[in-house]
Amino acid sequence: MKKVILILLSFMFFGFGNAQQQFDTVAYKSTYKNLFEKTAFGDSLTTENKIAGLSRAWAEAKYNFANFDLVPQVNWDSIYHAYIPRVLATKNKEEYYKVLVEFYKPLNDGHTLIVAPRELWDKMYATLPIKTKLLDGKVVITRLKSTEEVYKLLQPRTVIHKINGQLVKQYTERHIAPSINSSTPHDLNARLYSFFFTRGKLSEPVILELETPEGKLFTHSFPRKKMDQLLPATNDYSYKKLDESTSLLTINTFMQPDVIKLYDSIFKAPHPKNLLIDLRENGGGNGNNGFELIGYLTSEPFPMSKQIMRRYKPVQRAWGGEPDVLEIGEYDWMPHQKTVFKGRVIVLTGPDTYSAAEDFLSSFKAIKRGTVIGQTTGGSTGQPLTFPLPFGGLGVVCAKRDVQPDWTEFVGVGIHPDVEVQPTLAAFIAGRDETLETALTILKQ
Template identity: 25%
Template sequence: MRLAVSDRVAGLSKIWSDAKYNFAYWHTRQGLDWDKAYLEFLEMVIREEDPLRYYALLMRFINLLGNGHTYVTMPETLRPEYAVPFYTTFVEGKHRLSAVPEHCADLLYAEIQAVDGLSIDNYVEKYIAPYVYCRNPKGRFYYGALGYVIGCCGEGAIQVATDQGVLTVEKGAGGKNEKMAEHPARFTIGEAGEWVRVCQYDDLLSIYKTGDNLAVIRIATFADGALPSLLYQHIPAVQDCRGFVLDVTGNSGGSSCNASAAAQLFFEGPFSEGRIWTRQHLAEPQASGSYRDLATLDRSAPRENRIYETCRGISLIDVTEPAQYPGCPVFLPQPAVVLADRLTASAAESFLINMKHRGRAVLVGERSYGSNGMPLSGQLPGGGRYAVCTQVCLAEDGTVYENVGIPPDKEVAVTMQDYRNGYDRILAEGLETLRKLC
């Protein structure tokens, strides 16, 4: 792939413009001079002819905004170049290999100490943090594989030094065709073998009934529009259970409408989906501000405050709407526990907000990812895409969880031994909590 200078400039400019006028969080980013950053990156993208490194520059640029719903994705034609045959995770304060080539299976869960001679902490700071924004270190490294290639774009192979040996990855080897040794897609607990299965739709929904009449509902994603109808179809089979475990660990989101459809089972009538703000841009106040010194405006005067907020990009309006799903077949008043982890994000966090902050369920597990909001999406030269977050999402009481995550009521510390044994400690703790409530 080759990208002309005009294409490279156009890609950067589209990101700059759409973020300038649509990014929802400028009120918390007043220390960032976005126009200055654009000019600095403009010089770099004009010089950078390598498409992989060009896209890396775009990722660095957009990540200055520090928001998980504001990002750049590589075109499919480039992805084999930055695929690596390993994955990493962050457990017990250490970076570990969570998937490796099958011929290196003895390195599974080994602690990463250095990459190409650079200590892992320094490597992460230099080559992962600038490209994948997430303040929660437990969540960041799930998405951090790109950094291992960008940081090792030179000659030769990537050398990943661990406490159990060295993983050598040939440059450009890619990871799509490797047979992998990795932990199970889903961990479990000992009693699960005795449960009665109500339904099982892989990568979407499963419902089980335990021996002591509890329902365990696993929702893997809110991105599939079939979820509400499938959930409503099967929920009558467990509506008389003593309580409910709702598992959204690993659920990276999708549609908040689907999340609210699931939450409706536990509320009678309309309910709030938290609070949502979005940018309001008016051309005339922007024009007026171009003739004024914004520092001298009297912000106690509505007209001058409107000029100031418009020019600073911090004029927000409340677009919150109540949710209600009349097709919901039942109301479930029984006790409920929701399970979440570091990868529970976006619409799945809307679900947490509905259930936790309205006092409807006890939240068990890990702090969630901390990113939500409708992204404006656009095409980039070469086939990549970018997204800019257009919503400020809050709990109903105004609690902010962007870049913070939603803390559990009962925190669960997943251990390295849990990974090795394929043991779902969060599920086990969730069931124990629910049994005490019933």
Template identity: 25%
Template sequence: MKKTISILLFVFVFNFLNAQETISETEKLASFAKIYGFLKYYHPEVANGTFNWDQQFIDQLPKVLNATSSESLSKIYIDWIESLGEIKNCQKCDSKGIYFDENFDLSWINDTINFNKSLSLKLEYIEKNRIQGDQFYVEIQPVGNIKVTNEPEYKNFEYPGEEYRLLGLFKYWNIIEYFYPYKYLTDQNWDSVLKEMIPKIRSASNKKEYHLVLQELIAKLDDTHASITFSEEKSKYLPIKISHIDNKAVVSGFYNASLAKLNNLQLGDVILKLNDIDVKNEVQKNLKYVAGSNSNIKFKLAYIKIFKGLEDTISLTINRNNSVRTIKSKRYDFDDFNYRSNPKSIKSKSISDAIGYINMANVKEDDIKDIFKSFKNKTALIIDLRNYPSFIYYKFSEYLNQEKKNFATYYCPDINYPSRFVKTNLRTNGSKKAFVGKVIVLVNEGSLSLSEFTTMAFQTADNVVTVGNKTAGADGDVVKFDYLGGFKTTMSGNGVLYPDGTLSQRDGVKIDVIVKPTLEGLRQGRDEILEKAIEIANE
């Protein structure tokens, strides 16, 4: 009996230890991705461009996949690190900086399940003696965000072999890991994204599947600035804006009112079908492939995705005032709309003797002085930021603030300590001659990036009210770089917070009075946000 128990105990222990040692292919590849990126941006002899790092990946990949246990995998990594040369002691690396550290996590270095102690010690040593000065694969731009540099150009790689599909994933994953300021805000933990995407990348069996997986990957950033483009071929667009209202696709504005009228499209139209395809179902299928900071903007971008295309004419089934009809509508090159350079668009106007209105989409720096001079007797100003303004917030804020004020905390990547970010405070301008009446700022889902940044600056005015609905939630300068294969991709490059730590990324700017457009209001041609602003101005 005792002998039987001993045998069973032995078998149990053996199986337990064996289970502890075995490691799945996805786990091996995930650890390889982390080692690959860490060495690329931390190891002095790698980060300075000494090695062909992509070729190093190709050479090491079969070794990693052939590893039979965590111990043998650690040995592969140790041998690789030792082949890269000696690392000198870094005196500068001991300096203590003050960092924004929400994204910083190198705890995986001490992974006791997949790494042995010797490997962990080597990785710790590299962190403590990391590269200082210029990097080969990344540099800092004047505004603080990164520029991806010296990456090999891969042509005709629309659907590469598995090893290069993995290489593309690992390169991208590590750029986000070390230089994306909002990694800590993603819905899905970035480590789990890696483990989810590895098998999807490996199993993508053709170009279409592969491109869909990449769209899904980029969408994991939960960033309205994030995108990927596979072709230079220009899509065509309907001349209308579509918003998600009452869980419906609703015409909420025009890129070109004349072309919208020509195509029999009206405000408040609910679009039910596109070429006999149910819009609700199509949007739900596409949401996982759309990068957006919040659900509001994800729906808006999903509508743009499904309604654009290469065909000139499409069929739309719409509900107009409870009457369902089918119409034909043309699509156009976006440039045909003259949307951002319409000479007829107003810069400012008087709404009444007491209220002035400023449309920030069309105001240039040279206009500011004259606008405020013309409004010097007004008691309230309505500033419309439901658009994309020029970069004039600093000069403009001189006319809103009696004194300079902090309006944002800005944090930028530190390429000499990747995944750490350096903070600074941003200030408005100020003048004793600034406007002293009410300031009412208008925002909505069309307020994106610089519009949100400008809103934050204007919200420091002494007597300010912000009116509207949730903005796009994407703040900070955009970084553009290539995904392996020449695909163009983007992300937010710097982090922005309110001085009190409140998020603008994902959540959008602070709003005092929430007003959402309604179907009835749109059908009547009303601007309900502006109406509320005028009501507040008259109080």
């Protein structure tokens, strides 16, 4: 009897046999989350760190990049293998990151890139404080972003013929193009001859052969500036009356939430008959800030871009199935403004119209609210995924594909205007804005 009681007590206190732990969903999720958040990079340029950085960039693209179908010629594993000896041959961090930057170039995507660590910015990202543009095959200064005396010769409408003794096209192809990721040919030109044209070492001056608007030729040397010391290129947004019936709303970024306050002030005041929206220098930002603007142009729900995403299921590979499941998001934006502008609307676009600005344009064209005038947009949008790389560098991969609501592709293509206008160098030097002139002419018709 005592033996039976002891057995029962042992079951009560110690369980029936060896109790097994239940599956812990929290611990499981935490473990896999840490795989992506924790890094093991060191601070020295060792063989291990070189390979680790390249491998991280390869793996993040392999499992997250949304646009492999747009580059069918790319064998991503073969490119990875080809870059192993290249990264191993690098002798310092600058060389290493120049190779990493080029590694992502075959993906042909403006939202997929490698950013060097801050300690290398003065060696790779210093630049002149100017904005330039390619017109009729020539590079012309469109804006000076400095008040310093040393840059006073870099006035708008001045043409740049040579840089460091080389013709601009030869220089950009040799020194700038290898490090530039782009989605379309016109996107590449905008980047080569605009944003990154004078990028290089802070310690090395830039020698330019220039031609003034009056036709005077001269050569001059200019020091580069640190990237974080440049003055803002222009106001983020502005609003002004062009005449009694037409106003111009210029939005150069959808990044700042304060732009919503500008919308409120515009549409609560007496409305103009016509509204021009200039997005020619809008590089994107938060797409919701663009949709809020459309919400002032219609009272009806309108479609946003269709979102195409990869969902990887490794067990499907084990079962012989397709490991990438296609997930499609379709959403409508519900306007909530009491005031709706019912006048005519024209949107001005160009190759610098990018990302969230293209998302805006995609919805704007879908509801046929107005006319789009200018040039084809850059052709790149999506959701960037960022991840760390050795020594403080950063990798970025586009993890979401967007198409227009009617399934029309614009990533890798751009959104075409209803009325195309190709600006000319002669008109720009004369101080004319041909795209704006065309818009005003159409309004008069």
